[in-house]
Each structure stands twice: as structure tokens, then as C-alpha cells.
Amino acid sequence: MKEPIITVCSGGSLGGWALPYITKANYVIGADRGAQFLVEQGFSPDLAIGDFDSVSSEQAEAIRHASKQWLGFDAIDKDYTDTQLAIMHALELQPAQIFLIGALGSRYDHALANIQLLEVALEQKISMSIIDQHNMIQLMEQKLTIEEHGFRYVSLLPYTETVTGITLQGFKYPLNLATLTKGRSIGISNELQNTKGTITIHSGKLLVIQSND
Known part of the structure; x- marks a missing residue:
């Protein structure tokens, strides 16, 4: 069962x-x-x-x-x-x-x-x-919808060497078909505009870390 x-x-x-x-x-x-x-x-x-x-x-x-x-x-x-x-x-x-x-x-x-x-x-x-x-950590590919759950910040870190086609909806700092590579911190400390947001990617695997202070 x-x-x-x-x-x-x-x-x-x-x-x-x-x-x-x-x-x-x-x-x-x-x-x-x-x-x-x-x-x-x-x-x-x-x-x-x-x-x-x-x-x-x-x-x-x-x-x-x-x-x-x-x-x-x-x-x-x-x-x-x-x-x-x-x-x-x-x-x-x-x-x-x-x-x-x-x-x-x-x-x-x-x-x-x-x-x-x-x-x-x-x-x-x-x-x-x-x-x-203080944290909620998920690993995604393709699409992920997240809720605030009391965590203010949302950070995106490439798990694979490169993650392509990153598009954010419902975020303070939107992205459209962006690429993240390891060693770059551009995906740190974004925020949801409301209680939910959606992340989609074309290739790779992406760590999504929700956090608070």
C-alpha cells in the first residue's frame, strides 16, 4: 500500500x-x-x-x-x-x-x-x-511550484554543471530562459511576490533552497 x-x-x-x-x-x-x-x-x-x-x-x-x-x-x-x-x-x-x-x-x-x-x-x-x-531544500528538473511556508528567501543553485532555460513566475526578480552555471551566485536570495511561485527549466538539475534568517 x-x-x-x-x-x-x-x-x-x-x-x-x-x-x-x-x-x-x-x-x-x-x-x-x-x-x-x-x-x-x-x-x-x-x-x-x-x-x-x-x-x-x-x-x-x-x-x-x-x-x-x-x-x-x-x-x-x-x-x-x-x-x-x-x-x-x-x-x-x-x-x-x-x-x-x-x-x-x-x-x-x-x-x-x-x-x-x-x-x-x-x-x-x-x-x-x-x-x-531555517531551510527547505528541493532538487528539481523541468517544473516546480513552491509555496512560501514561512521561508522568505528562495535561492537557485545549479546541481548539474549548467542549468538552462530557467524561467521564474511569481518572483520579485524574474528570469526568462536564463542559464546558471556552477560557481556563479546570481541565483541567491530571490523572493516570492505572493505565496506561490513557479520555476521551469529546459535542462539540468537545480537546487531550490527556501530559507529565513
């Missing part, structure tokens, strides 16, 4: 801001310390997954007890991060949308690896957003 919305909770920066993305989901996955956050907030994860090396043995047992399903992995004998394991499972369920929270934080290597997971979802034509208190 397909789940319309899946929220994956990883072990990075989390807080009260994350709760709406958990409550609106039809299926919730906790990855390692992200599962601990879910349990602490009174949620029963549909799946807890990972090696659980970021929690104590007592916490791990509490997570196992509170979760509807548990998939444990050896901390050494695995090829993927806990977050990627969680995303792989979410993609198998073929949802309409995935929210990935707790994917950003002090570990920049993990943050970059998690951003690259957006491409895995995009290849399967599944909408996926990485969200924290």
Missing part, C-alpha cells in the same frame, strides 16, 4: 518546529537518533532503522519497544548511512511525498550526503524535501 506522505526523521538538528511535519505524515521513519527524538516526543515510529550507535543501549531498547517495526544494522558492516537506509525504505513504498527532517546539523559531511539523496528521489519521480528550522 502506498503512503501519501512519509516523514523520515534523522539525527541532526531537531526541535519543536519539526512536529508539524511528523503529524501530517501517514508513515514515519526514525533513523538512529531521529527515532529517539520521535519516541521522546510521544510518537510511535512506523519503522526505526539504523545501527543505533548514537543512543545508549537503554534508549535503543526503548525505541525498539515503542516502534511498530525495527530494522537493526551492524555499525561496521553496512554500506550506507542510517539516513540513506531510511530513505531507501521510504522510496520502496512509493509515496507521493517525502519530508526529511533532522538531516542538517553540525556534521557537514552528513548534510552534503543527505542533500545528494534528493537526486535518488528525483530519479524515481518522487517529491522530496529536506527541512530544518
Whole structure:
């Protein structure tokens, strides 16, 4: 059975801001310390997954007890991060949308690896957003309609070497069939004129980052 919305909770920066993305989901996955956050907030994860090396043995047992399903992995004998394991499972369920929270934080290597997971979802034509208190990050090709969601700024960064045919509708600073290449910051800090805007491109893949201060 397909789940319309899946929220994956990883072990990075989390807080009260994350709760709406958990409550609106039809299926919730906790990855390692992200599962601990879910349990602490009174949620029963549909799946807890990972090696659980970021929690104590007592916490791990509490997570196992509170979760509807548990998939444990050896901390050494695995090829993927806990977050990627969680995303792989979410993609198998073929949802309409995935929210990935707790994917950003002090570990920049993990943050970059998690951003690259957006491409895995995009290849399967599944909408996926990485969200924290200050940012919403999406990867697009062809067309994307975005809503403000409380994020004032919208920045466009080429994910591929070149992105062509960029056209913006509903933005303070419009573009018409523009080209962006890596290493140029011309796409930083645009703003929506109202609550929605549309981005279309002809070729390439584009990171769309909504943010606030």
C-alpha cells in the first residue's frame, strides 16, 4: 500500500518546529537518533532503522519497544548511512511525498550526503524535501511550484554543471530562459511576490533552497 506522505526523521538538528511535519505524515521513519527524538516526543515510529550507535543501549531498547517495526544494522558492516537506509525504505513504498527532517546539523559531511539523496528521489519521480528550522531544500528538473511556508528567501543553485532555460513566475526578480552555471551566485536570495511561485527549466538539475534568517 502506498503512503501519501512519509516523514523520515534523522539525527541532526531537531526541535519543536519539526512536529508539524511528523503529524501530517501517514508513515514515519526514525533513523538512529531521529527515532529517539520521535519516541521522546510521544510518537510511535512506523519503522526505526539504523545501527543505533548514537543512543545508549537503554534508549535503543526503548525505541525498539515503542516502534511498530525495527530494522537493526551492524555499525561496521553496512554500506550506507542510517539516513540513506531510511530513505531507501521510504522510496520502496512509493509515496507521493517525502519530508526529511533532522538531516542538517553540525556534521557537514552528513548534510552534503543527505542533500545528494534528493537526486535518488528525483530519479524515481518522487517529491522530496529536506527541512530544518531555517531551510527547505528541493532538487528539481523541468517544473516546480513552491509555496512560501514561512521561508522568505528562495535561492537557485545549479546541481548539474549548467542549468538552462530557467524561467521564474511569481518572483520579485524574474528570469526568462536564463542559464546558471556552477560557481556563479546570481541565483541567491530571490523572493516570492505572493505565496506561490513557479520555476521551469529546459535542462539540468537545480537546487531550490527556501530559507529565513
